[in-house]
Amino acid sequence: MDVQDVPQDGNATLGGHRKAVYARGAGGAIVAVESAGWEAEEIVTLQAVDVFDAYAKAARARVVAGQSSPLEYWMYARRMDIATFAQSCGVWRWRIRRHFRPAVFARLSPELLSRYAAALGVSPETLRALP
Amino acid sequence: MSADFQHRHAAHCESGTVANLLNHHGLPIGEPMAFGLGGGLSFAYLPFVRIQEMPLIAYRVPPRAIIRGVRKSLGVHFRIERFSSMAAGEARLDALLDQGQVVGLQTSVYWLPYFPEDMRFHFNAHNLVVYGREGDEYLISDPVGEHPVRCHRDDLNRARFAKGMLAPKGTLYFPTAVPGRDIPPKAIRQAIHRVAWSMLAPLPIFGAGGIRGLARGLGRMDRGKPDSLRLVGHIVRMQEEIGTGGAGFRFLYAAFLQEAARPAERPALGEFAERLMDIGDGWRAFALAAARMVKGRDPFDPPALAEHLFALAAAEKGFFTELKAAVS
Numbered sequence: 001m002d003v004q005d006v007p008q009d010g011n012a013t014l015g016g017h018r019k020a021v022y023a024r025g026a027g028g029a030i031v032a033v034e035s036a037g038w039e040a041e042e043i044v045t046l047q048a049v050d051v052f053d054a055y056a057k058a059a060r061a062r063v064v065a066g067q068s069s070p071l072e073y074w075m076y077a078r079r080m081d082i083a084t085f086a087q088s089c090g091v092w093r094w095r096i097r098r099h100f101r102p103a104v105f106a107r108l109s110p111e112l113l114s115r116y117a118a119a120l121g122v123s124p125e126t127l128r129a130l131p
Numbered sequence: 132m133s134a135d136f137q138h139r140h141a142a143h144c145e146s147g148t149v150a151n152l153l154n155h156h157g158l159p160i161g162e163p164m165a166f167g168l169g170g171g172l173s174f175a176y177l178p179f180v181r182i183q184e185m186p187l188i189a190y191r192v193p194p195r196a197i198i199r200g201v202r203k204s205l206g207v208h209f210r211i212e213r214f215s216s217m218a219a220g221e222a223r224l225d226a227l228l229d230q231g232q233v234v235g236l237q238t239s240v241y242w243l244p245y246f247p248e249d250m251r252f253h254f255n256a257h258n259l260v261v262y263g264r265e266g267d268e269y270l271i272s273d274p275v276g277e278h279p280v281r282c283h284r285d286d287l288n289r290a291r292f293a294k295g296m297l298a299p300k301g302t303l304y305f306p307t308a309v310p311g312r313d314i315p316p317k318a319i320r321q322a323i324h325r326v327a328w329s330m331l332a333p334l335p336i337f338g339a340g341g342i343r344g345l346a347r348g349l350g351r352m353d354r355g356k357p358d359s360l361r362l363v364g365h366i367v368r369m370q371e372e373i374g375t376g377g378a379g380f381r382f383l384y385a386a387f388l389q390e391a392a393r394p395a396e397r398p399a400l401g402e403f404a405e406r407l408m409d410i411g412d413g414w415r416a417f418a419l420a421a422a423r424m425v426k427g428r429d430p431f432d433p434p435a436l437a438e439h440l441f442a443l444a445a446a447e448k449g450f451f452t453e454l455k456a457a458v459s
Contacts, residue, residue: 001377001412015247018277019374020142022163022382024408030386032142032162032376034277040422041372044364047425049249051361079241081183084253087295121242121289 003033011037013045052079063130069105070130071096074120077131089119136233136262138272138279142376142383145197146171147274148235148258153207155233156309162274167387168204168318169197170325172380174447176341178348182296183253184358185365188345190379194237194256194297198304200325204318208308213300217292220301221284225264227305233262237302239293245273245280254373255297261287275374319395320458323388327455330447339448346440352433363436364425367418378411378418385411399457403450410446417443 001023018034025031056076062068075085075096086093091112099105099116110124117124136155139162141147146166153160166172173192180187192200202209214220227234240246240257263270267284282290291301329337335344345366352359369379376383389404391397417439423429424436 001382001408001415006377013247013249015249017247019275020140021377022142022386023377028405030163030382030389030404030408032140032386034140038371040367040419043422043426044367045249045372047361047364048252048368079183079252083181084183084295088253088293090294119294 003031006033006035007038008036009039009042011039011042011045013037013042013049052076060130063102066102068100069102070127071105071116072100073130074116074122074127078120080120085119089115091115136260136272139274140277141274143171143191143374143380144258144273144275145169145194145256146383148260149198149201151260151272151274152233152235152306153201153205153309156306158205158207158309161390163383163386163390164314165201166197166380166383167391168314168322169200170322170329171197171200172326172384173329174338174341174379176336176345176348178336178344185362188366188369190370190375190381200322204322205314206310207306209304210307211302211304213302215300217288217301220291220303221288224261224303227303228261228264228269232305233260235260235304236287236291237299238287238290239299240290242286242290242293243273243282244286245271245276245282250372253293253295255293255295255299257290314394316394316396319391320397323391323395323400323458324455326384327451327458330451331455339444339451342440342444342447346437346444349433349440350437354431354433359433360425360431363421363431363433367421367425370414371418378414381407381411381414395458397457403454403457406450410443410450413439413443413446 003023003025006021006023014037018036020032021035022030023033056073059068059073059076063070063073082093082096086096099108113124113127117127120127139151141162143166146162146169150160150162150165171191173189175187175189177187198209201207212223224234236259238257238259240254241251260272261269262272268281269287270279271282272279291299293299330339332338332340334340385404385407388400388407392400420439421436424431
């Protein structure tokens with residue numbers, strides 16, 4: 001890639017930032033160049049973001065329908081799958097899944113609730129409900 | 132307190148952090164040289180390791196390998212500390228900054244609020260430099276950012292002590308003994324040899340073999356399953372989005388080879404750099420074709436993408452075989 005071919009597509013996913021890309025300049029020296037983004041990157045970044053947005057949206061619908069607890073919503077809203085979440089809070093996966101049941105979630109001990117809340121970066125009160 | 136620190140924008144967090152720390156300690160070294168001496172280039176495809184539902188695909192060596200490689204090649208000593216509690220890690224960082232020390236940190240990406248929202252994913256092996264503190268705000272030189280930023284104590288603590296895979300455990304590091312500016316030619320050649328050797332490993336998960344393994348996986352994919360397109364997007368993300376300098380670190384490594392030709396006393400490395408730039412263009416073409424399919428502009432055609440990868444695997448195999456011979 002030559003310096004003049006470095007994409008400057010202005011990716012929305014970069015939030016106005018620019019990234020460093022290496023390309024061949026005049027005279028053949030390979031140098032770092034600022035890039036405002038490449039559309040190919042934007043497409044795949046948004047794809048990954050959308051996956052978790054869709055999970056969170058589906059979880060929200062389940063919570064509203066009384067089929068799941070807000071814990072599931074918050075997990076996806078923080079872009080975690082259940083494996084990542086289990087590692088972050090140190091609770092077994094099957095136990096977390098059990099706490100997705102609204103009735104079980106309602107009886108959760110304050111200690112466990114704050115442990116979940118800390119791993120998700122929200123307050124225990126916030127975790128009790130949908131935003 | 133803040134030390135006089137020069138921020139320099141880099142493509143990759145680990146090589147950028149190491150290069151900027153060494154510069155601060157009087158060793159003039161750019162990101163490509165740090166990346167090359169650290170033996171940063173690689174390829175790994177581990178379908179049995181799943182992260183956030185996706186297989187592990189990496190165009191680089193595992194986290195901390197670049198620091199280790201630089202330490203070995205240059206004889207630089209880094210002091211590396213880990214902490215069992217957040218309070219201890221926070222106190223130690225503050226104490227070092229108060230002494231005027233510039234400190235490298237391992238952190239999560241997700242919990243750094245200055246990152247663009249769409250780039251915040253749970254990756255725990257990000258690297259950055261802290262060069263000072265004003266009250267409860269840390270002054271941060273994040274090498275993948277254009278400019279230095281500030282980050283509140285609570286946010287940085289959370290990012291330093293995020294749990295899960297590759298948990299940073301508050302890891303901080305700084306060089307303690309930096310040798311003279313001359314890099315031994317043999318050290319450079321050995322670093323190149325290491326990379327070439329690992330790229331030629333006779334396994335379907337590493338190096339050129341790993342690229343072939345991924346190609347086979349792609350070719351076998353069921354194009355009707357939604358996860359198939361997600362995997363295609365995931366490959367491109369690992370290659371382009373996450374601070375690789377373009378083409379999955381191939382352009383960055385080419386910059387290193389070009390720069391290394393003279394100090395390694397192997398003028399032919401300049402031509403190898405050119406060839407690797409061309410291979411990198413092939414990776415970019417693959418990424419573009421894949422992204423167009425993800426977006427639905429082109430029909431989803433896994434065998435065509437697999438063909439791309441088989442060609443790249445063959446090109447890299449030939450390239451690294453000759454590169455290995457050139458530095459032996």
